[in-house]
Amino acid sequence: MPHLLLSDLPKMSYPFTQGDYTFLTCLANVSDCSQLLWVRFHDIDFFLIAYRKDCKIVLKAHKQTAPTLTSIVQGALAVCRHAFCDSVLADNLSTRAPKSMQSSRLLDVHELCALVAKNLGRDIRLEIGFGSGRRILNLAANNPDTLCIGVEIHRPSIEQVLRQMELQNLHNLWIVKADARSLLECLPSNCLSEIALHFPIPWAKRHRRVLTQNSCEQVGRVLQKGGKLHLRTDDEDYFRESLEFFLQLPNCHCEIGKNRALDVVSKYESRWLRLQKQIWDLLFECEQECAQQNEAYFGFTTNDVAYLVQLFSSDFVPSRHCRDGVLLAITALYRAESVLVLSLCLGNVAYPQTVFLVIDGTKAFYCPVLLPIQSNLLAHEWLKGARQ
Secondary structure: OOEEEEOOOOOOOOOEEEOOEEEEEEEEEOOOOOEEEEEEEOOEEEEEEEEEEOOEEEEEEOOOOOOOOHHHHHHHHHHHHHHOHHHEEEEOOOOOOOHHHHOOOEEOHHHHHHHHHHOOOOOEEEEEOOOOOHHHHHHHHHOOOOEEEEEEOOHHHHHHHHHHHHHOOOOOEEEEEOOHHHHHHHOOOOOEEEEEEEOOOOOOOHHHOOOOHHHHHHHHHHEEEEEEEEEEEOOHHHHHHHHHHHHOOOOOEEEEEEOOOOOOOOHHHHHHHHOOOOOEEEEEEOOOOOOOOOOOOOOOOHHHHHHHHHHHOOOOOOEEEEEOOEEEEEEEEEEOOOEEEEEEEEEEOOOOEEEEEEEEOOEEEEEOOOOOOHHHHHHHHHHHOOOO
């Protein structure tokens, strides 16, 4: 993670601009000594956080808002290195970020959904948790007219596959770093011809599993009529529970198998095959089309903003609200002259989104933008209705 080590965070005159970066303001945490620097790069807003560690100040991107491309963060820190030169003790900016993590093929959820929406009707296939990438790379190489998508949360796996995409000159494969459950809720209806989920982690805490009752309903929504999901797992409990979820859907066609041979297997599966471990297959086929979802709107009226400013201009106490699987946690408050920034954790309690709510004068917006899913919308309405 690129960062600077400072003796202190100098007082500066904000806003100031250098090149493509504008540093809008510096905000102080009302509960501790950490501070935020609000940065704008073209139309991207994000925050750097400064906090004390071992008698030094660490300055780096706040993980809640860090841009997908590491180079954007490095550029902002390079500006800080120059502007705060008298306070800089050390940095790691000379170590270049992996080239793969600069790839234009690495998208966030909003970018990926926009890409899919532009290509509705095409053969679009999604693999959840691609690991070493054997299957997704082979799929893209052998199906040049197919739009292939890989979703993963493990950074080394993403870097490895992005490097291979460049080496193999694959232009029909896109990668998104995201929780697959959130992604499924955001995708347009009837957009995918195939979903592959091979050897997901069989979490003992079931709410952490990719396939839940809700995500199986989303699978039925995003698959095209005749589209299929293929679950392959060495965990019998995961297999049986997933089958039960799909059987709860109004229309369901499922095929099951055991120890079937595949042309392409992962490193993980190869180990289990050598050990003669049992492997279960579940093939779910979508039998109907679904209506498109209504767009989620996360706006604030001037009255909403005025109330929030009044509410959080007094003493701040962290709070947490949870009901019917929806979470709204207000964890921190940062202040500057005319700006308030709330640190929030909200949405589905099993996979909440962490964001900042920026209140700037009479305007308020989320950074990063909230994912357009129902649990986020409910939490947003809670926040606006906190006075009720």
